[in-house]
Amino acid sequence: MPVALIAGPTASGKSALAVALAQLAGDAVVVNADASQVYADLRVLSARPSEAEMAGVPHRLFGHVDAAQAHNAARWSDEARGVIKDAHAADKVPILAGGTGLYLRTLLYGIAPVPEIDPAVREAVRALPVSEAHAALTAADPGAAQRLNPADTTRVARALEVVRSTGRTLADWQQAREGGIAEGIALAPLILLPPRDWLRARCDARLVQMFEQGAIAEVEALLARDLDPDLPAMRAIGVPQIAAYLRGEIPRAEALRRAQAATRQYAKRQFTWFRHQPPPDWPRYTESLNIDSINKLAIILHELLLTG
Numbered sequence: 001m002p003v004a005l006i007a008g009p010t011a012s013g014k015s016a017l018a019v020a021l022a023q024l025a026g027d028a029v030v031v032n033a034d035a036s037q038v039y040a041d042l043r044v045l046s047a048r049p050s051e052a053e054m055a056g057v058p059h060r061l062f063g064h065v066d067a068a069q070a071h072n073a074a075r076w077s078d079e080a081r082g083v084i085k086d087a088h089a090a091d092k093v094p095i096l097a098g099g100t101g102l103y104l105r106t107l108l109y110g111i112a113p114v115p116e117i118d119p120a121v122r123e124a125v126r127a128l129p130v131s132e133a134h135a136a137l138t139a140a141d142p143g144a145a146q147r148l149n150p151a152d153t154t155r156v157a158r159a160l161e162v163v164r165s166t167g168r169t170l171a172d173w174q175q176a177r178e179g180g181i182a183e184g185i186a187l188a189p190l191i192l193l194p195p196r197d198w199l200r201a202r203c204d205a206r207l208v209q210m211f212e213q214g215a216i217a218e219v220e221a222l223l224a225r226d227l228d229p230d231l232p233a234m235r236a237i238g239v240p241q242i243a244a245y246l247r248g249e250i251p252r253a254e255a256l257r258r259a260q261a262a263t264r265q266y267a268k269r270q271f272t273w274f275r276h277q278p279p280p281d282w283p284r285y286t287e288s289l290n291i292d293s294i295n296k297l298a299i300i301l302h303e304l305l306l307t308g
Helices: 014-025 073-089 101-109 119-126 130-140 142-147 153-166 170-174 196-212 215-224 239-246 252-276 291-307
Strands: 002-007 028-032 093-098 186-192
Touching (some): 014 186, 101 252, 153 170, 196 215, 196 252, 239 252
Parallel strands (some): 002 093, 002 186
């Protein structure tokens, strides 16, 4: 069964291309694969497509999760499998569009069946400074320590807590992935990797637009709910920066500058991931997008769907 996939860093043009492909394909549905766009409370800051941008094309898994919930790759994968199944049953083409590589990898290739981490182990690991955690990981799982950035607090802690709690390395668990759909579909993928200067300019301009079109009010409403600051929605790019402005800690211009910098850094990480992690035979498009290139790429993807 055919499934299209359009992936790449933030602001690379995925949403516009997904809609163009859906219009060309006729009966199609765009399926969100972006971790921030699932949250109802982050319409502006996640750059969720507006009704006008959706252009009448059905969109699924956008804004369906409350910010008080901690969504994750496993839950999204279950939801996406259901949406894809329903789309195929209705003779519609599912078009996955998003930039969260972990979500896409989990859906396609399954998830490692890591058991629940012992809470005492997790608490002890998370209490360590990242330098100490990385040193401990070097002793417990040298391969992971070598692969990971020593300053990556989240990933270092995850690798360490897994090996301490289960006695097996995270890489060992990942070899036993289960639940992926890749073998049961005809995938037509495309990775967007536009020029970095073009992408950075797009990121900066979009943050300016977000600040002008409701991002500050969006964060103000989130803060009024007094949610756990460790929730994913509260850590989404733009939220901590605007929250600091609303608390009077920094001026508005500085909040914008910090949010732009965080977005550029995130786009850089996504760019690197999508350049190296997906299979090498997945097409990469390395030019900037405009109306003409979007239409050209939509035609190419449509042909891949028809022949795949």
